[in-house]
Amino acid sequence: MKNAIIIYLIQFVFSFSVLAGQQDTLVIEGHFYLDGKPVIIKITNGRFAEIQHKEAETGIPKVFIAPGLIDIQINGYMGVDFAGQDLTLNGIRKATRELWKEGVTTFFPTLISNDHDALKKNFTILAQALDDPEIGTSIPGFHLEGPYISPVKGFRGAHLEKYIRRPDWQEFLEYQNAAKKGIKLITVAPEVAGAIPFIRQCVENGVVVSLGHHNGSAENIKKAIDAGASMSTHLGNGCANMINRHHNPLWPQLADDRLTPSIIADGYHLTKEEIQSFCKVKGPDNIILVSDALDLAGLPPGEYIRGERKVLLTPNVVKFPAENVLAGAATPISKCVGNMMRFTKCSLKDAIQMASTNPAKLLGLNELGEISHGKRADLILFTIEEGNMVIQKTIVAGKVVYSKD
Numbered sequence: 321m322k323n324a325i326i327i328y329l330i331q332f333v334f335s336f337s338v339l340a341g342q343q344d345t346l347v348i349e350g351h352f353y354l355d356g357k358p359v360i361i362k363i364t365n366g367r368f369a370e371i372q373h374k375e376a377e378t379g380i381p382k383v384f385i386a387p388g389l390i391d392i393q394i395n396g397y398m399g400v401d402f403a404g405q406d407l408t409l410n411g412i413r414k415a416t417r418e419l420w421k422e423g424v425t426t427f428f429p430t431l432i433s434n435d436h437d438a439l440k441k442n443f444t445i446l447a448q449a450l451d452d453p454e455i456g457t458s459i460p461g462f463h464l465e466g467p468y469i470s471p472v473k474g475f476r477g478a479h480l481e482k483y484i485r486r487p488d489w490q491e492f493l494e495y496q497n498a499a500k501k502g503i504k505l506i507t508v509a510p511e512v513a514g515a516i517p518f519i520r521q522c523v524e525n526g527v528v529v530s531l532g533h534h535n536g537s538a539e540n541i542k543k544a545i546d547a548g549a550s551m552s553t554h555l556g557n558g559c560a561n562m563i564n565r566h567h568n569p570l571w572p573q574l575a576d577d578r579l580t581p582s583i584i585a586d587g588y589h590l591t592k593e594e595i596q597s598f599c600k601v602k603g604p605d606n607i608i609l610v611s612d613a614l615d616l617a618g619l620p621p622g623e624y625i626r627g628e629r630k631v632l633l634t635p636n637v638v639k640f641p642a643e644n645v646l647a648g649a650a651t652p653i654s655k656c657v658g659n660m661m662r663f664t665k666c667s668l669k670d671a672i673q674m675a676s677t678n679p680a681k682l683l684g685l686n687e688l689g690e691i692s693h694g695k696r697a698d699l700i701l702f703t704i705e706e707g708n709m710v711i712q713k714t715i716v717a718g719k720v721v722y723s724k725d
């Protein structure tokens with residue numbers, strides 16, 4: 321059986337043909353993620369040119385085809401820390417190549433609350449990636465998580481209190497200029513002084529606002545949504561352990577249909593029941609999977625030193641071993657797709673939608689997140705083995721950037 325699969329995989333029709341008008345054509349065969357049925361997809365000049373659904377299974381490889389995964393919150397990968405003092409363009413290239421192996425075709429490098437100059441410096445380096453010929457296609461923008469969040473212990477999570485400040489539009493513009501206008505998403509606390517006009521200004525300037533690391537009241541949250549906030553950052557995390565059962569930031573964010581939450585479905589940051597409940601309330605059209613992965617993600621499990629502390633990287637998560645508590649996430653969203661199907665019994669279609677279609681829509685990435693005629697050909701070929709996605713090939717703008725064989 322295994323051999324048969326391998327033979328099928330080799331059967332990919334990978335034709336690089338020069339037709340009239342110098343067109344690059346790639347033909348991909350497999351099973352469509354929306355309905356599991358056989359499909360032949362023709363890509364011309366980096367775009368979907370033809371999607372042909374087939375009745376007969378004969379000769380169609382036993383792989384699924386889906387749009388490439390989109391991770392809008394990721395702090396680093398494979399030892400490359402986007403907030404690191406030693407960040408280089410080469411480091412970002414390395415992280416991108418490694419993410420392609422996990423089926424991530426688009427991602428938003430994320431910087432959390434930090435020293436003013438450090439944020440400016442790292443956005444300047446990250447901005448070099450935006451138009452890099454090798455990886456620029458995979459990086460449409462950045463996520464700034466903080467520094468305008470709650471300074472209160474529990475709600476601020478792992479953000480250091482000394483770096484948290486009040487919303488300041490002029491300061492934000494300094495980051496935006498350093499980032500060559502690449503900051504497309506910002507996480508803000510709605511209850512801090514000046515947050516509501518700041519949110520309005522962000523939205524008017526095309527920056528998507530997400531509520532996170534906050535203890536906003538129902539009124540704060542409503543005002544923020546009225547001002548244009550459209551997302552909740554890693555709902556259920558960035559929240560104190562002890563909260564009021566009636567008056568807490570979770571209920572109003574769940575209750576308002578205008579907010580799409582992102583969730584860390586690694587099996588550690590939220591319980592299975594939380595994920596099930598969030599999905600029931602919001603539905604598969606309104607949930608976004610994020611990895612929120614730390615730079616250690618992708619490295620071999622073991623002990624590492626972070627700052628002055630020892631951390632333990634398990635295959636799924638980073639812990640402080642002395643206290644046995646979470647130190648951060650380390651599960652790529654390809655794995656979260658499998659988790660979602662296991663935790664909520666949702667279909668592959670729904671899980672892929674949460675990891676690709678929904679983030680593309682919310683961030684205005686109109687060319688991505690779907691396999692349809694004329695859109696940019698970002699796609700993945702994968703098998704499902706023991707409930708998990710195993711990426712076989714990753715294609716960005718019609719170009720094979722990763723192949724397992």
Ligand SMILES: [Zn+2]
Nearest residue numbers: 465477554558
């Ligand atoms: Zn966070």
